[in-house]
Every structure is written in structure tokens, then in C-alpha cells.
Amino acid sequence: MSTTQSERLRGLLEPLVSAADLDLEEIELSRAGRRRVLRVVVDSEQGVDLDACAELSRVISDRLDESDAMGEGEYQLEVTSPGAERPLKEHRHYVRATGRLARFHLTAPEGGPGGELVARILDVDDEGLDLEVPGVKGRKPTSRRLAFGEIARARVELEFNRKDTDGIQEEEEA
Numbered sequence: 001m002s003t004t005q006s007e008r009l010r011g012l013l014e015p016l017v018s019a020a021d022l023d024l025e026e027i028e029l030s031r032a033g034r035r036r037v038l039r040v041v042v043d044s045e046q047g048v049d050l051d052a053c054a055e056l057s058r059v060i061s062d063r064l065d066e067s068d069a070m071g072e073g074e075y076q077l078e079v080t081s082p083g084a085e086r087p088l089k090e091h092r093h094y095v096r097a098t099g100r101l102a103r104f105h106l107t108a109p110e111g112g113p114g115g116e117l118v119a120r121i122l123d124v125d126d127e128g129l130d131l132e133v134p135g136v137k138g139r140k141p142t143s144r145r146l147a148f149g150e151i152a153r154a155r156v157e158l159e160f161n162r163k164d165t166d167g168i169q170e171e172e173e174a
Contacts, residue, residue: 036075048081088154
């Protein structure tokens with residue numbers, strides 16, 4: 001998708017998404033055979049349910065039909081949430097992932113390789129994250145501070161049968 005079309009679509013869709021109390025995370029236009037697929041990824045502090053995606057899809061579809069933003073060709077519209085293993089790119093993503101396990105790909109220090117770290121996000125501030133690194137082979141977890149500048153990329157890890165703070169097991173939604 002060209003930058004101009006991407007900016008035009010973002011300008012058209014962002015007010016609609018904001019009016020639904022959601023954040024516009026990503027717009028992706030790709031090809032599927034002869035048809036184009038417009039994928040709109042939205043999120044919020046409380047997450048996004050199927051009903052919210054369906055309603056927003058109707059609103060976006062109507063607005064796209066009124067405009068010429070998609071041109072004359074056929075396209076399929078998908079409105080979705082980032083998913084359980086969402087990438088963490090912006091400050092608000094880390095805040096929303098507080099309490100979750102994440103995989104961090106670290107930037108390489110001068111002359112050395114970057115590393116990988118799996119840890120639970122405990123707190124987020126403007127400079128970085130406070131993490132709990134799980135203990136290995138019966139060892140206790142350790143605390144670690146990670147600055148945003150040390151993170152090359154990060155993604156939430158899917159957990160099953162995680163024990164919450166009360167010791168009650170919960171299964172996170174996939």
C-alpha cells in the first residue's frame with residue numbers, strides 16, 4: 001500500500017475508530033487473488049470483542065462506500081483485534097500487557113549479539129519496564145529493569161494454566 005493511500009485511509013478511518021472508543025493500531029492492504037483485502041486492526045484498554053468489531057466493520061464499510069478511497073476494484077474488509085500474541089510497539093501496548101509474559105528481542109550491545117528474554121511485565125513508565133524473569137529449574141524469579149532503548153522488538157507470549165496472584169488457575173483466551 002502506498003504511503004499516500006495509507007495516510008488517506010488512516011485519515012478516513014481514525015475518526016470512526018476513535019468514535020467507537022477504540023485505538024487504530026494498523027491498516028494493511030494486501031492482495032488475495034483478484035481481490036484486495038483491507039485489514040483494520042483495533043484495540044482498547046478493555047480489549048475488543050466480536051460485537052465491537054462487527055459494528056465498526058459496518059460503520060467503516062459504509063464510510064468506504066461513500067468515499068473513493070478504495071477505488072473501483074473489489075475488496076474485502078476485515079476488522080480485527082491484535083490477537084493474543086500481539087506485538088508490543090507503542091507505550092500503550094506495554095501498559096496493556098502489564099501482568100503478561102512477553103518475549104523481548106534485545107538490541108545488540110556494541111560488538112556483541114543481541115539476546116532474547118522472556119519475562120513478565122510488572123510495571124511500565126516513560127523510560128522502560130520493570131520485569132520478573134521466571135526462575136529456571138526451581139530457582140526463584142528475579143527482577144530486571146529494561147529500558148525501551150534496549151528492546152529491538154517484543155511480543156506477548158500466550159500462557160495456558162497460569163496461576164494468578166490468588167493461586168487460582170486461569171486460562172487466558174487465545
